[in-house]
Amino acid sequence: DQSDGASGENEIIAGTAPGFQPFEMNRDGELVGFDIDHLEAVVDETDYELTGWEEFEFDTLIQALNNGNIDVIAAAMTINDERREQIAFTDPYYSANQSVLVQTGGGFQPSDLDDLAGRTLGAQSGTTGEGIIEDEVEDPDYQSYENYVYAVQELEQGRIEAIVIDQPVAESFEADREVEIAFTFETGEEYGLGVRQDDDDLREALNEGIAAVQESGEYEEITQEWFGE
Ligand code: ARG
Structure with a gap:
């Protein structure tokens, strides 16, 4: 057809x-x-x-x-x-895991998902990163973004505290923007x-x-x- x-x-x-x-x-x-x-x-x-x-x-x-x-x-x-x-x-x-990005030198250095409890977090709407914030973080102050680029801008400016995002993309943003990976956790995702x-x-x-x-x-x-x- x-x-x-x-x-x-x-x-x-x-x-x-x-x-x-x-x-x-x-x-x-x-x-x-x-x-x-x-x-x-x-x-x-x-x-x-x-x-x-x-x-x-x-x-x-x-x-x-x-x-x-x-x-x-x-x-x-x-x-x-x-x-x-x-x-x-x-x-x-392609195989990927998830990472947590924070502002470079911003002072917030979480080391696991428990450390994200109650924090202001961002992810792109409809992604698996969003699902993790909703399902695995206790009481998040969650901001949903149409695009991860906007979330990274907000993180650079200190308006949110962390982003949950696919690891290879986190590495790419870490290389060009004022953000850094705090930790990576295994999700075993496949594209x-x-x-x-x-x-x-x-x-x-x-x-x-x-x-x-x-x-x-x-x-x-x-x-x-x-x-x-
Ligand atoms: N791998 C994640 C998911 O499937 C994020 C994909 C986001 N892709 C994009 N082109 N913005 O939910």
């Missing part, structure tokens, strides 16, 4: 949520990052054609997919059961590409593409480019 998303036979449109460096961000007016290069390489291995990228707030991506505005989500989205009720995921393509639940052909093609990109060494090249490991 090609009636959703892009119009042509086998043409697909991707959706992402920039402001999540180095996975997806706007640089000099251009959308760039690991997820952009990775999805493009993956789709190149398939019979599908990626005709464009659309940008959304993270918490609206699932709706955009199910409305047919986009055909695939590539947004460092963690595979979990709650999301699986609404969309399907490909095989995992997958999101597709509509009935889009089995696309999901299977993407899974083959993910495997091919890993085997060819391209995955390693893209990782080098964005993480310099």
